[in-house]
Amino acid sequence: MKADRFITPAAWALVTVAIVTLPASRSQDLGGVISFLTGFAILVAIFAILALGLNVQWGYTGIFNFGVVAFFMVGAYTAAIITKGPATTEYVRYVGGFGDKLDFIPFLDSEQWLPFLFGTAGAAIVAGALAFVLSIPTLRLREDYLAIATIGIAELLRRIAIEEKGLVNSDRGLIGIPSPLEDLVNPPEYKFIFFGVVVGLVILILIALEAGSRSPWGRVLKAIREDETTAAAAGKDIFNFKMQSFVVGAMIMGVGGAAYAYYSRSVSPDAFTHFFGTFLIWAMLIVGGSGNNKGAILGAYIVWGFYSITGLMRAYFADWGLEFLELRMSFLRDFVVGALIVIVLLLRPAGLLPEERRVSLFMQREDKQPTPPGEPESGPTGSRADAPPDREKGSGGQAS
Amino acid sequence: VVPESTGFAELLNKARERYPAVFDNLGTAALWVLFAGLLIAALILYTNLFVVGVIFGSIIALGAIGLTLIYGIMKFAHFAHGDMMMLAAYLAFFALTGRIVGEKTEVDLGWSLDRLPGATTGLGPLSFGYGLLLAMLVALIATVALFVALDNLIYRRLRQRGSGIVIFAMVSLGIAIVARSVILILWGPEPRFYVPGIFPAHEFPFGIKLKADQIFIFATVAIAAILVYFLLFRTRIGKAMRATSDNPELARVSGIDTDQVIRWTWAIGGALVAVAGVLLAIQAQLKPELGFTILLPLFAAAILGGIGSPQGALIGAMIVGITQEVSLGVEISIAGRDILPQILPLAPGYKFAVAFVILILILLVRPQGLFGAKA
Numbered sequence: 001m002k003a004d005r006f007i008t009p010a011a012w013a014l015v016t017v018a019i020v021t022l023p024a025s026r027s028q029d030l031g032g033v034i035s036f037l038t039g040f041a042i043l044v045a046i047f048a049i050l051a052l053g054l055n056v057q058w059g060y061t062g063i064f065n066f067g068v069v070a071f072f073m074v075g076a077y078t079a080a081i082i083t084k085g086p087a088t089t090e091y092v093r094y095v096g097g098f099g100d101k102l103d104f105i106p107f108l109d110s111e112q113w114l115p116f117l118f119g120t121a122g123a124a125i126v127a128g129a130l131a132f133v134l135s136i137p138t139l140r141l142r143e144d145y146l147a148i149a150t151i152g153i154a155e156l157l158r159r160i161a162i163e164e165k166g167l168v169n170s171d172r173g174l175i176g177i178p179s180p181l182e183d184l185v186n187p188p189e190y191k192f193i194f195f196g197v198v199v200g201l202v203i204l205i206l207i208a209l210e211a212g213s214r215s216p217w218g219r220v221l222k223a224i225r226e227d228e229t230t231a232a233a234a235g236k237d238i239f240n241f242k243m244q245s246f247v248v249g250a251m252i253m254g255v256g257g258a259a260y261a262y263y264s265r266s267v268s269p270d271a272f273t274h275f276f277g278t279f280l281i282w283a284m285l286i287v288g289g290s291g292n293n294k295g296a297i298l299g300a301y302i303v304w305g306f307y308s309i310t311g312l313m314r315a316y317f318a319d320w321g322l323e324f325l326e327l328r329m330s331f332l333r334d335f336v337v338g339a340l341i342v343i344v345l346l347l348r349p350a351g352l353l354p355e356e357r358r359v360s361l362f363m364q365r366e367d368k369q370p371t372p373p374g375e376p377e378s379g380p381t382g383s384r385a386d387a388p389p390d391r392e393k394g395s396g397g398q399a400s
Numbered sequence: 401v402v403p404e405s406t407g408f409a410e411l412l413n414k415a416r417e418r419y420p421a422v423f424d425n426l427g428t429a430a431l432w433v434l435f436a437g438l439l440i441a442a443l444i445l446y447t448n449l450f451v452v453g454v455i456f457g458s459i460i461a462l463g464a465i466g467l468t469l470i471y472g473i474m475k476f477a478h479f480a481h482g483d484m485m486m487l488a489a490y491l492a493f494f495a496l497t498g499r500i501v502g503e504k505t506e507v508d509l510g511w512s513l514d515r516l517p518g519a520t521t522g523l524g525p526l527s528f529g530y531g532l533l534l535a536m537l538v539a540l541i542a543t544v545a546l547f548v549a550l551d552n553l554i555y556r557r558l559r560q561r562g563s564g565i566v567i568f569a570m571v572s573l574g575i576a577i578v579a580r581s582v583i584l585i586l587w588g589p590e591p592r593f594y595v596p597g598i599f600p601a602h603e604f605p606f607g608i609k610l611k612a613d614q615i616f617i618f619a620t621v622a623i624a625a626i627l628v629y630f631l632l633f634r635t636r637i638g639k640a641m642r643a644t645s646d647n648p649e650l651a652r653v654s655g656i657d658t659d660q661v662i663r664w665t666w667a668i669g670g671a672l673v674a675v676a677g678v679l680l681a682i683q684a685q686l687k688p689e690l691g692f693t694i695l696l697p698l699f700a701a702a703i704l705g706g707i708g709s710p711q712g713a714l715i716g717a718m719i720v721g722i723t724q725e726v727s728l729g730v731e732i733s734i735a736g737r738d739i740l741p742q743i744l745p746l747a748p749g750y751k752f753a754v755a756f757v758i759l760i761l762i763l764l765v766r767p768q769g770l771f772g773a774k775a
Contacts, residue, residue, distance in 0.1 A: 064566050066573075137764050144477040144565050145763055148699045152756035155696060159753050274692065279577060286570070331584035338577025345571050346557060 015305035051296035053252030059291035061245040062225035067150030069277025075123035075257025116180035127254025173268025289351025457721020458621035462676035464701035464713040466669035472645035472708025476568035480576035485677035486691035492539035525612035540674040547670035592686040700755040706769025
């Protein structure tokens with residue numbers, strides 16, 4: 001138990017030390033190091049938004065969404081076509097391009113941030129609407145069928161983005177997406193402004209989710225996660241609550257996509273692979289701790305930190321003459337992400353920051369470790385030793 | 401005097417008793433008619449695409465049979481199935497050529513099956529020699545060992561803890577990512593071939609064009625399917641497997657050693673994965689990302705046939721394979737005017753999305769699949 005308590009701070013400290021010392025030891029230029037760290041922090045924040053969205057679906061409600069990239073991508077593309085102007089040449093074809101029409105509120109002097117507000121809201125609404133439409137056929141399915149169906153939806157949407165030439169400029173993608181408030185400062189300093197914007201978004205979402213998870217609504221979601229039948233017996237409309245959770249999670253993912261589009265200023269289908277857009281986010285949530293919002297953020301920090309550190313290590317491998325490792329580094333870190341998912345689920349299924357068990361503010365916290373979604377209630381050695389998990393377990397039971 | 405119609409009604413009743421799954425509701429019947437109609441139309445109108453679809457479907461079938469056995473007995477979606485197929489195909493490539501990617505150039509280990517005398521001389525009209533068959537055997541043994549080892553190291557612990565199906569699926573996804581990155585580390589992202597070069601297709605009646613390799617694929621799948629049938633329906637362990645798939649608790653209290661059943665399931669699944677992977681690489685090529693692409697057709701076939709039903713997976717795979725191939729070539733025209741010119745023929749990129757559309761359809765209308773028992 002004692003060693004257990006050290007893992008979380010140790011992981012945090014390791015990533016922090018490495019991410020600061022590695023660039024600092026190679027570059028004498030302090031400004032460059034700070035700029036790198038800011039870029040790193042921005043991506044952590046964007047991934048944190050996505051992981052928070054997934055936490056609403058999986059951590060709170062137990063919805064097994066394997067198509068995170070669908071909502072991520074839809075959010076990014078929606079934000080792009082709302083904030084960009086219309087296409088100017090015939091070689092670039094996409095729908096929309098509303099950026100130049102969004103200055104209709106004169107006193108807000110909009111150019112700098114009105115398109116950004118509309119883009120972010122639009123991304124959330126379109127991703128949420130997509131989730132709403134998809135929830136009707138898929139949410140009643142058993143959870144593993146839901147996972148397969150969501151993978152399929154993500155793949156289909158990626159295909160549509162590539163194959164429908166006039167929709168979002170096919171596989172060349174959209175470039176030149178404006179960023180919020182970019183004219184306020186010089187381009188080199190803009191990163192700091194954007195960092196503030198995206199951290200503001202994370203805090204806003206975090207506050208809303210914390211409030212939501214402690215409200216009666218959040219408690220119903222957790223009840224559904226623990227036992228759908230009992231929740232239904234208590235008079236809760238399971239499907240309705242699941243749909244709300246799915247839509248809210250998807251809207252948050254859409255906002256994450258919008259932030260990604262503003263930051264990278266270009267979106268193309270190659271960026272939205274299943275690995276990068278879905279499985280990496282899952283790794284973050286699992287490592288951080290499903291069901292815990294702070295865990296989702298910590299997971300984004302640890303996993304993306306690890307990703308960036310291995311990127312920095314490449315330069316060292318080149319110096320040390322380990323060319324094989326240098327060339328294979330990007331595959332090696334995918335390997336570690338996959339291994340991390342397996343190891344964490346085997347050894348520490350609750351993640352680095354396990355969910356806080358909180359029934360109500362008026363009741364004392366229990367010391368007992370809560371069980372992460374999908375895990376049995378009765379500790380490591382239950383009465384079900386060596387039994388194949390049975391089919392009804394945790395399933396909505398539509399098909400068995 | 402018994403009127404003729406009674407005979408037909410009796411036949412229908414018998415059929416209903418014999419195949420309750422087929423007749424239990426109208427939606428299913430409609431689904432059967434739809435698929436049968438599609439297949440017959442495809443056979444008549446697009447014979448060549450139909451045959452190509454059968455070849456592709458037979459590769460999917462091997463993977464889907466293993467997937468449906470694992471799904472039926474251990475009750476979880478094995479997301480590593482496609483990537484394991486590719487890993488097995490690369491293992492066969494390694495056994496055949498002894499090559500892995502080096503620092504800048506290829507590293508050749510200096511020993512491999514293609515150095516055996518005459519190992520690369522084409523067997524008859526086939527593009528490859530007996531070396532590839534030996535390589536396939538090596539890959540098969542390695543994959544079976546890998547699957548059993550993974551179960552011992554990982555899945556067994558999850559079972560002992562009583563984890564839910566989602567945790568199993570998640571862990572298998574992690575293993576899929578690991579398998580894919582191992583391929584990328586050892587053999588790099590560039591496509592590879594067992595035998596480089598282009599081989600001509602042979603002409604057959606009805607405008608069918610097939611390569612000799614494709615006929616080999618079909619024959620191999622047929623043999624493998626017959627072997628699986630005998631194993632499942634004519635051996636003790638096969639009976640135990642089917643019993644466990646039907647009702648794990650009941651099987652256990654009847655004295656069936658479920659641990660042994662699970663080991664056998666992994667072994668059979670691993671063997672089928674290895675053969676399917678090598679055949680896929682013969683038909684297409686060795687590409688790391690193919691493992692994930694093939695996953696949707698595999699699941700579509702397994703769910704379409706009904707989880708836990710190998711014969712269902714076989715038929716489901718054929719439907720998926722044929723629909724995929726034919727949907728790319730179809731042009732619908734009425735009175736000389738193309739209808740839906742924007743959608744059909746589908747762009748090639750939609751090929752694997754077809755499997756997904758079938759999957760959603762079946763999940764909505766009949767989630768237990770064509771051959772599955774009613775929920």
